[in-house]
Amino acid sequence: MTAPFIMLQVEGHDVKLSNPNKLLWPALQITKADYLMKLLQLAPYLLPACANRYLTTIRYPSGVPGESFYQKNCPDSAPAFVERAMHGDIRYVLLNNTATLLWLANLACIEFHPSLHTVDNPLPEQWIIDLDPSVTVEPRIMEAAMLVGELLSSLGINSIPKTSGATGIQIIVPISKGPTFDELKGLGLFVARYLCDRHPNLFTIERLKKHRGTRIYIDYAQHDAGRTIAAAYTPRATPYASVSTPLTWEEVARNPSPQQFTLLNAAERLNQVGNLLTQVPPQHMEPILLALKQR
Incomplete structure (x- = not known):
């Protein structure tokens, strides 16, 4: 027994x-x-x-x-x-x-x-842009993530893509403490509007899913005080036991399926690539926030 x-x-x-x-x-x-x-x-x-x-x-x-x-x-x-x-x-x-x-x-x-x-500081240590598909299977999610990453890079911002563990992708920007959630939300709205203007058939900032069609929602507002996002490396309650997994931009370019990162292979992957979140140092966001205010 x-x-x-x-x-x-x-x-x-x-x-x-x-x-x-x-x-x-x-x-x-x-x-x-x-x-x-x-x-x-x-x-x-x-x-x-x-x-x-x-x-x-x-x-x-x-x-x-x-x-x-x-x-x-x-x-x-x-x-x-x-x-x-x-x-x-x-x-x-x-x-x-x-x-x-x-x-x-x-x-x-x-x-x-x-x-x-x-607990000891109300200011964020990361800036996060959440890409949320409007359809169950979204083959363009890695393309969308790459476009966000390229835009941030053009602004001098280094970022780390991370699977949500469900269907989406989150773009993580480690930052030095200082900017507020509201300031970063304003920057997120700027990025989101720019991408929606450039790629209107791919992106939307429409909150209501029924009005999005097949477009990918750029959720710039999820990164806010009092809210949460699935932690890096958390398991998710999917049938395939997925894990929210940071990726390299080279991996994103190869268009992997988020479903391939699971509890069953997470340890092997981590032994090979380590913690990708620690490989981008915190960045000072004040110069770009100042430039945004002066527009």
Whole structure:
């Protein structure tokens, strides 16, 4: 008979793994125990993307095909090693250690969505442009990402493309602290309008999906205080167990499918390419923001 739970020793803490053989991705035969082992491999990359940020998770108690719910408030039953922080009337989990990651995984938390600023500073450390397809399968998503990257490069801005893990792409720009969310949102609107003017059949800033047709939505407003975006290296609750994965621009040019980056191959990829998010240093955005104000 299979043990109903297993006690793991992680960073000097006891972490309970209950129902280790429960299938979280039945189609892929990925059990909860498999999931925790995969997260251990992702931890050195996922933890820095979430550290000291207000965390929202999406839980799938019956596995990915089943119902889900968002969790913001830290459960009262959380062990002592789980760090917490109040924001408004919500007591958030801070994903600051591997033990907390595995505790959350045991609760069937599949997706990790941190705040876009840290607990101790309301200013962003990244600027993010979110490309959201309006159709289920969008073969032009990498083309769209490349156009955004080329425009940013023409402005002297280095960026990193990242699959959302679902159907979209996010363009990440590491920045030096200073600019506000509102200032960066204004820059995002400038970029979005320019791209919509140049490529009206590809891009839109129409919020309502029913009015977009097949155009790709440039969501410049998602990067804002109080909002979240799927963390780099978070798993996603897709049938193919995708992982939100930073890419090189050379990879984007080869037009890969976002579906090819999964829990099953993430560790091998990371061993080969490392953490691409750390390979672009923070950039000062003040000169371009000043130039935008003077237009």
